[in-house]
Amino acid sequence: KRQGFPEIIYGEGKTVEQIISILEAIKAREEEVLITRVTEEAAVAIIKKHPEFTYSEISHLVYWKNQPITYDESKGYIAVICAGTSDLKVAEEAALTAEVLGCNVKRFYDVGVAGIHRLFDQLDAIQHATVSVVVAGMEGALPSVVGGLVSHPVIAVPTSIGYGANFHGLSALLTMLNSCASGISVVNIDNGFGGGYNAALIDRLASKG
Amino acid sequence: KRQGFPEIIYGEGKTVEQIISILEAIKAREEEVLITRVTEEAAVAIIKKHPEFTYSEISHLVYWKNQPITYDESKGYIAVICAGTSDLKVAEEAALTAEVLGCNVKRFYDVGVAGIHRLFDQLDAIQHATVSVVVAGMEGALPSVVGGLVSHPVIAVPTSIGYGANFHGLSALLTMLNSCASGISVVNIDNGFGGGYNAALIDRLASKG
Amino acid sequence: KRQGFPEIIYGEGKTVEQIISILEAIKAREEEVLITRVTEEAAVAIIKKHPEFTYSEISHLVYWKNQPITYDESKGYIAVICAGTSDLKVAEEAALTAEVLGCNVKRFYDVGVAGIHRLFDQLDAIQHATVSVVVAGMEGALPSVVGGLVSHPVIAVPTSIGYGANFHGLSALLTMLNSCASGISVVNIDNGFGGGYNAALIDRLASKG
Amino acid sequence: KRQGFPEIIYGEGKTVEQIISILEAIKAREEEVLITRVTEEAAVAIIKKHPEFTYSEISHLVYWKNQPITYDESKGYIAVICAGTSDLKVAEEAALTAEVLGCNVKRFYDVGVAGIHRLFDQLDAIQHATVSVVVAGMEGALPSVVGGLVSHPVIAVPTSIGYGANFHGLSALLTMLNSCASGISVVNIDNGFGGGYNAALIDRLASKG
Amino acid sequence: KRQGFPEIIYGEGKTVEQIISILEAIKAREEEVLITRVTEEAAVAIIKKHPEFTYSEISHLVYWKNQPITYDESKGYIAVICAGTSDLKVAEEAALTAEVLGCNVKRFYDVGVAGIHRLFDQLDAIQHATVSVVVAGMEGALPSVVGGLVSHPVIAVPTSIGYGANFHGLSALLTMLNSCASGISVVNIDNGFGGGYNAALIDRLASKG
Amino acid sequence: KRQGFPEIIYGEGKTVEQIISILEAIKAREEEVLITRVTEEAAVAIIKKHPEFTYSEISHLVYWKNQPITYDESKGYIAVICAGTSDLKVAEEAALTAEVLGCNVKRFYDVGVAGIHRLFDQLDAIQHATVSVVVAGMEGALPSVVGGLVSHPVIAVPTSIGYGANFHGLSALLTMLNSCASGISVVNIDNGFGGGYNAALIDRLASKG
Amino acid sequence: KRQGFPEIIYGEGKTVEQIISILEAIKAREEEVLITRVTEEAAVAIIKKHPEFTYSEISHLVYWKNQPITYDESKGYIAVICAGTSDLKVAEEAALTAEVLGCNVKRFYDVGVAGIHRLFDQLDAIQHATVSVVVAGMEGALPSVVGGLVSHPVIAVPTSIGYGANFHGLSALLTMLNSCASGISVVNIDNGFGGGYNAALIDRLASKG
Amino acid sequence: KRQGFPEIIYGEGKTVEQIISILEAIKAREEEVLITRVTEEAAVAIIKKHPEFTYSEISHLVYWKNQPITYDESKGYIAVICAGTSDLKVAEEAALTAEVLGCNVKRFYDVGVAGIHRLFDQLDAIQHATVSVVVAGMEGALPSVVGGLVSHPVIAVPTSIGYGANFHGLSALLTMLNSCASGISVVNIDNGFGGGYNAALIDRLASKG
Numbered sequence A, B, C, D, E, F, G, H: 001k002r003q004g005f006p007e008i009i010y011g012e013g014k015t016v017e018q019i020i021s022i023l024e025a026i027k028a029r030e031e032e033v034l035i036t037r038v039t040e041e042a043a044v045a046i047i048k049k050h051p052e053f054t055y056s057e058i059s060h061l062v063y064w065k066n067q068p069i070t071y072d073e074s075k076g077y078i079a080v081i082c083a084g085t086s087d088l089k090v091a092e093e094a095a096l097t098a099e100v101l102g103c104n105v106k107r108f109y110d111v112g113v114a115g116i117h118r119l120f121d122q123l124d125a126i127q128h129a130t131v132s133v134v135v136a137g138m139e140g141a142l143p144s145v146v147g148g149l150v151s152h153p154v155i156a157v158p159t160s161i162g163y164g165a166n167f168h169g170l171s172a173l174l175t176m177l178n179s180c181a182s183g184i185s186v187v188n189i190d191n192g193f194g195g196g197y198n199a200a201l202i203d204r205l206a207s208k209g
C-alpha cells in the first residue's frame, strides 16, 4: 500500500488477463482498488469476473471500495472545475479518483474563461474548497483565472481537447506551466487521475491538520 | 504608399546608413515615415541627421509625421491592453504605431489575469472600443478573457516575457491561437507593430463605415 | 448572446445528445444557431430531430437561421480566397460562417501562389472587399502575396493540407505569423470558423461605420 | 494581499526604479514583501534605499519581513531536496520563499539519483515532512524516486542545468510530468519560487488542519 | 555475415513475399536468421512456409537458429531490466535478440523506480551481470538509478509507453540521454532489438576477453 | 580536388592558424581556394600573410583565384534573388560563391513578396537564367512565387532573418520544403554557400550540355 | 503548361471526380498528364474511365504519355539511389516521374550506408550520371556519402521510414540539410516526385547545354 | 569510488572554490580524479593550488593520476574517430577520458563521410579496436558508416558543430539514434566524456574477459 492510499493500476495497454491477475493480488491485501484508463470492453470483462467492482464510463475508471462513496459534511471539500462538455472525461477522472480516495468533491462544470460570469457566480463555493483541480483544454487559461481568485493550492490539468496548434494538449500544458498566478502546479496532459490524487493528498493533510 | 498608410521600415539588422538612405527616399514622396525596432544608438544617429523625427525609447519606434499625434473625440478608439510593467515595451509599440497611423488609442496597462478585478473596473471603457489589442506574455491568457467580454475584434499579441517553458513566447502564442473565445486573431511574438497596424486598419474601416 | 452574434456550438467531441440538448437551449432564446465540426452522422441525427437546420457537407457546419442567406448589394463583402480543391473544406467553413453571421461573401477559389496570374485576374474584385480571409496549406504563402496587394485587413487561415515537413499545418502557420506584408493576423490551423467570424466582426464594423 | 500571503514582485526585466516604486506601494499596506529574480546590481540599489530588506545572493531573492525567519518546532516542515551544487540556486529560491512565507524548511542538498544511498540515509527525515519540493536538472529523475518513497505531496521543480539534449530544462520537465509515481505535480523550469510557494500553501493547510 | 552475428532483417513495412525472399537468401549462407518487427499475420505466413522458424508473439521476433537457446553456466550473463507489464514487449525484444545471438540473459521485470525496494532485492544479481539493458517508458528514470548502482555498461532503451507529455517516447529518450550516472548509452525509442544487439556485442567481448 | 571545383574550407570555429595551414596545403595543389564564414578579424590575419586573397565583408567569404571574376557573355547566368537589405549577407555568399566557381551571376536584390510588382518588372531577366538561387527570411515565400514563374531549377535558401515565431529560420525552411511550386530544392538555413555551389554545379551542366 | 513539362496533379485528398475533371481539362490541351499520390481505389476508377492512363502501384503515380517510356542511349541519365525495400515507394516515385518527364533513369536500389561496399561496386555508373536522386529514411546518411563521391548535383529525398526518434522523417530531413558534402539540396519528406522533377529539370539543362 | 573508476566531477557551473573543495575530499580517498568542462580560468586556479593536476586545454579536462598515461601494447585499444578540426574538442574529451581511466586509445581524426577514402585507408586499424567512439557534428553520418564496417560496439557522440537546421546538435543526435547499422548506442550532444567512459567500461570487460 503506497502512501496510505489504495493501490492504483494503470490499465492502458494491459490485457484483461493482466489487469485481473494484478487486481486479485491487490484485493487479497487491500480494501480498495482503483484501475485507470480502462476500455469499455475490458471493464465489462473485469466486472463479469468481479461484480463488486464499479465502472465509470465517462472517466474510464474501474474501482472497488468496501464502503460507498459519500459526502462527509464534517470535512472540507475539493473543487473540481472545468468549462464544459468537452473536458468532462478528464474532470470526472479527477473527481472520482478523489472520491475513491475518500475525499469530498464539489463539481463546477460550466465555468469557462469565455463566459467568465459563470465562474463568478460560483466563486464563493470555489474559494471555500481546500484545494482546486482545474481542468482545461484548448488555450488552458482557466487555472490562471481561478488561481488569481483563490488562496488555496490549484492543481492544473491540461487536456488534449482542441485541434491544430493545440498540438494534442501542448498548448494548454505550456499555458499552465507559465501561469503568472501563484499557487498553481501542473500534471500531465489528460492526467485527471493525477489531478485527483494530488488534490486528495492535500485535502487529507488539511483534514488531519 | 502601401494601403493608404505611411510606409514602414523594419529597422532590425539594418545599418544606420541603410535606414537613413531608405527613409530619405520615402520622405521624398510620403507625409509620414515609421521605423520599427530601432536601437537607441541608431535612433540618436537618425535624429541627429533628421531632427524632425521622434524616438520613443520604450517602443523602439522612430517616426515622422507632418501633424502632431492628437486624440480626436469625434472618432472611436482602439483599446491597447496589458497586465503591466513587463509587457509595456510591446504594448507601447502597438499603441504608438496606431497613433502614428492616425487613430485614437486608450491604454489599459494594469489589467492582468492574475488580478482580474482591475480588468472589470475598466470593462466599460474597453467594451466601447472599436477594436482591442491585447498584449500578454507568460501564459498569454488575457486575450481569451477579454475576448469573452467584448463584442469587437481582438488582436492578440504574444510576448516573449517569461522563462523556462515559455520557450521565448511560444507558450503565449499557442494559448492565443487556441483561444475558445471567438473573435481573436494573432500576430507574431513581440510584434506590437503588427498588433497596432491591424487594429488601425480595422479602426479606419469603422470610422469610414 | 455573445457579441451580438448567434451563439456557436463547438461540435467536435460532443455526442449527438449533447449537441441537441445545447442547441435546444439556445434556440429557445436566439434567432440563429451555428454548430461547427459536425460529423455527417451527427448532422443527419440533428436534422432528423430539427429539420429546420441545414447541413453543409463540405464545411461540416450545421446551422439554423430564421432568414435565408442572401447577398445584399447595398453592403460591402468579404473575400474568401484559396488556391483550390484541397483547401475548400476550410475555405467553405469560413465563407459559410460569415454568411450565417449576416455578411456578403465573394469566393475566390482558384487563386494560388504557384499560378499567380489567376490571382491578378481577380485582383480588382479582391481589392474592393472590406476584409479578406486567405486560406492556405502547404507553404501557406498566399496571405503574404494578397496582403501586399490589398489595403484592408487580411485574416490568414493555415490548413493542415500537405505532408512531411508541413507537420500538420505548422509550416503554413509559421509562414503566416512571419509574413512581411503588414495587415495580416492569423487564426488556428484549419480554423475556418475563426477566419469567418473575425472577418464578419470587421465587416460589421465597416457597415456600421 | 493575494491569498493571505505577502505580495510577490517578479523582478526580472524590471528597472530598479520600477521595483522600488512597486515595493514602496506594497510596504505601505503589507507586513512582508518578496521580490524574485533580482540581479545583484538591482539588489544593491534596493537595499541602499531600503536597508531593512535582505538580499540572498544564491537565490536572487530580496525580501522584507517584520519578523525574523525562525524554525518553529511546534509545526511540521517542508523538505527541500536536490542532488547538489548545480541545483542550489533553484533549491534555495524554493526554500527561502517558503521561509519568508512563514514555514519551517529542512534542506536535503546532497541526495541525488546517481548516489541513491545518500537519499536512503535521510529518508526518515524526508518522509516526516508535510510536503517535499524536489529540485532536479539534467534527467530530472529525483522526484520520481522520492515520490515512490513518501506519502505526502511532492512539488517537482525542473532546472535548466545540463547541456545538449536537456534543451534548457525540457528534459527534466518532461520527466517530471510523466512520472509514474503518484502524488507529483510540477512547476515551470527553474521556478524555485513556485515550488516554495505551492509547498507553503500546502504546509499552511496541514498546520491549520 | 555482418559482425560475426546472424544477419538481421528489419520486418516492418516489408511484405511477406519480400521477407521470405530475403530470409531464403540468407538461410542459404548463414546458420541463424533473425527478423524483427514482424506482424502476427506475417509470422504465420513465414512459419507456414518455413516451419523451422519460431515466432515470439510478445516481442514480434521471428528467428531460426540451428541450435536451441540454452543457458550456459560457464559464461556471464546480460541483465534485462524493466518495471513491468507495459514495457514487456520491448524488454523481450531485447532479451530474445541477445539469446538468439548466443548470450545468457537474466530477466528482471518487476523492478521500477516507483517501487524501488524491488530493485534493491535483486541488486546483487544485477550487479554481477556483464552488461545491463534497462527498458523504461514514461519518465524513463530507471537507467539512471541502475547506472548509479552497477559498474558495468548500461544500454538504455526508452519506450513509447505513456501519454500526453511523453510525446511518444521523447520524454524517456531525453531522460536517458541526460542521465547524470556515468556508463549509460542510449538506443532509439522502442528499439529493444538495438538494446539486445549492443549488449550481446559487449557480452561477447567480455567472454572472449 | 572534389568535383572539379576549388576546395572549400569551412571557416567557422577554426583558428586563424588552422585556416592558414589548411589553405597553404590546398594552394600547393589547386588554382583556387574558397573559405566560408570567416570573421573580419580572421580575414585580416589571412590577407596579411597571403595578400593575394580577397575578403568580401558582406558575405564573409575569403578566396583566391588565379583569374579575375569576369562576366562571360557567351555563357548563361545564374539569377540570385532576394527581397532586400536584410538578406543581402546570405545572397552575396551565394552569388560570390558561384562567381568564384566560374559562373556568371545576375543579382536581383529588391524583389520581395510584399511588393510583388518589382518582381514582375524583372521577370524576363529572371526567366532567362539557367538556374535561380532564391534567398528569403521571415515567411520565406519568395521561392514559391519565383518557382511558379520560371521553368528552370530553383535553389531555395532560407535565412534566419526575423524574430519570434520564425524560430531562427525554421519558418522559412519549412515554407520552402513545402512549396507547391515544382522545381524547388532547399539547402540549410543561412547556407548561401550551398545555394551558390548547387547553382554552379547546375549552371556548369547547362554550359557543357 | 508549367515549365515546358506536363502539368502535375497532386492527387492526395482529392475525390475521384475532382481528379477526373481536372485531368480531362488538362488532356484537352497537353500531351502528357501526371497525377501523384493516387490511392489504388482512385487509380482503378480513373483508368476505368480513361484506359489510356497507366497506374504504377508501388509509386502511386497515374500518368498518360502519348509516347512510351524508353531509354535514349544518346543522352545522359539520372541515377536514382536507395538502400532497399523500405524506400522503394519513394524512389520509384522519383524514377518514374523523371521518366514521364522524358529522361533516362538508372536505378541503384541496394546501395545503403550500412553495407557500403555495394555502393562502391556501382560507383562508376553512379558517377557518370548527370544528376543523382538519393532517397533515404531512418538516419538519412546516404546522400552525404554519395555527395562526397560524385561531382554532379545530388537531390536528397528524406523518407518517413523508421520509428521512434525518426519523428516521421524529421531525422533524415535534418541529416540531409546539414550534410557536409557540397552539392546537395533537399526536398520534402517522402517527396519522391520533387526529387524526380528537380532531377529532370537539371538533366534537361545538361542535354540542351 | 563508483564502478572501480576514479570519481568524476562535473565542472560546469561550479565555482573554483566548490571544485577545489570537492576534489580535495576525493583526493583524500582515491588515486585518480577527473574534472570535466573546466574553463581555462578555473583550470589555472586549480593547478595553482594543486600543481600535481594536468589541464588539457582542448578537451577542458583537468585530472590527476598517480601514474602517467602510457600505451600498454599487451592490451587492446579504443578507436576514437572524427572528421577533423571542428570536432576535435569533443573527440579529445572522449580520448583523454578513456586514457585517464587506464585504457589504450588510438586517434583517427581525419576520417569524415565527405572524404570517405581516408576512412578506408585506416579501416584495418579501426576494425581491430575493441570498441569505437565516433564523434560527429552537422549531419552526424559517420557512426553509421563506421558501424557498417566494424564488428565491435560503437559509441556515437553527436556534437553541436554546425548551424541552422542542425539545431545545436539535434540533427546529429537524431541521425545516430536512427542508424540502420547495428551495434551503435548514443550519448548526449557534446558528451565526449560519456563516449570515453562507456568505451572504457567496455574495453575493461574485453581485457578482463
Ligand SMILES: Nc1ncnc2c1ncn2[C@@H]1O[C@H](COP(=O)(O)O)[C@@H](O)[C@H]1O
Pocket (backbone or CB within 6 Å): A084, A085, A086, A114, B179, B180, B181, B182, C007, C008, C009, C010, C011, C036, C037, C191, C193, C194
Ligand atoms: N470550429 C471552431 N474552432 C474554434 N473555436 C470554435 C469552433 N466552433 C466553436 N468555437 C468556439 O467554441 C465556443 C463554444 O464552445 P462549446 O461551449 O464547447 O460549444 C464558441 O463560442 C466559439 O468561441
Ligand SMILES: Nc1ncnc2c1ncn2[C@@H]1O[C@H](COP(=O)(O)O)[C@@H](O)[C@H]1O
Pocket (backbone or CB within 6 Å): A179, A180, A181, A182, B084, B085, B086, B114, D008, D009, D010, D011, D036, D037, D191, D193, D194
Ligand atoms: N520567479 C517567479 N516565477 C514565476 N512567477 C513569479 C515569480 N515571481 C513572481 N511571480 C508571479 O508574478 C506575480 C507578480 O508579477 P508582477 O506584477 O509583474 O510583479 C506574482 O504574483 C507571482 O504570481
Ligand SMILES: Nc1ncnc2c1ncn2[C@@H]1O[C@H](COP(=O)(O)O)[C@@H](O)[C@H]1O
Pocket (backbone or CB within 6 Å): E008, E009, E010, E011, E036, E037, E191, E193, E194, G084, G085, G086, G114, H179, H180, H181, H182
Ligand atoms: N527493429 C530494428 N530496429 C532498428 N534497426 C533494425 C531493426 N531490425 C533490423 N534493424 C537493422 O536493419 C538492418 C536490416 O535492414 P533491411 O535490410 O531493411 O532488412 C539490420 O542489419 C539492422 O541493422
Ligand SMILES: Nc1ncnc2c1ncn2[C@@H]1O[C@H](COP(=O)(O)O)[C@@H](O)[C@H]1O
Pocket (backbone or CB within 6 Å): F007, F008, F009, F010, F011, F036, F037, F191, F193, F194, G179, G180, G181, G182, H084, H085, H086, H114
Ligand atoms: N558555409 C558552408 N556551409 C556548409 N558547408 C560548407 C560551408 N563551407 C564549406 N562547407 C563544406 O565543408 C567542407 C570543408 O569542411 P572542412 O573539412 O571542415 O574544412 C567543404 O568541402 C564543404 O563541403
Ligand SMILES: [Mg+2]
Pocket (backbone or CB within 6 Å): A146, A147, A148, A149, A150, A151, A152, A181, A182, A183, D003
Ligand atoms: Mg491563488
Ligand SMILES: [Mg+2]
Pocket (backbone or CB within 6 Å): B146, B147, B148, B149, B150, B151, B152, B181, B182, B183, C003
Ligand atoms: Mg468576443
Ligand SMILES: [Mg+2]
Pocket (backbone or CB within 6 Å): B003, C146, C147, C148, C149, C150, C151, C152, C181, C182, C183
Ligand atoms: Mg496589405
Ligand SMILES: [Mg+2]
Pocket (backbone or CB within 6 Å): A003, D146, D147, D148, D149, D150, D151, D152, D181, D182, D183
Ligand atoms: Mg508518493
Ligand SMILES: [Mg+2]
Pocket (backbone or CB within 6 Å): E146, E147, E148, E149, E150, E151, E152, E181, E182, E183, H003
Ligand atoms: Mg554505473
Ligand SMILES: [Mg+2]
Pocket (backbone or CB within 6 Å): F146, F147, F148, F149, F150, F151, F152, F181, F182, F183, G003
Ligand atoms: Mg518553376
Ligand SMILES: [Mg+2]
Pocket (backbone or CB within 6 Å): F003, G146, G147, G148, G149, G150, G151, G152, G181, G182, G183
Ligand atoms: Mg559531390
Ligand SMILES: [Mg+2]
Pocket (backbone or CB within 6 Å): E003, H146, H147, H148, H149, H150, H151, H152, H181, H182, H183
Ligand atoms: Mg557494426
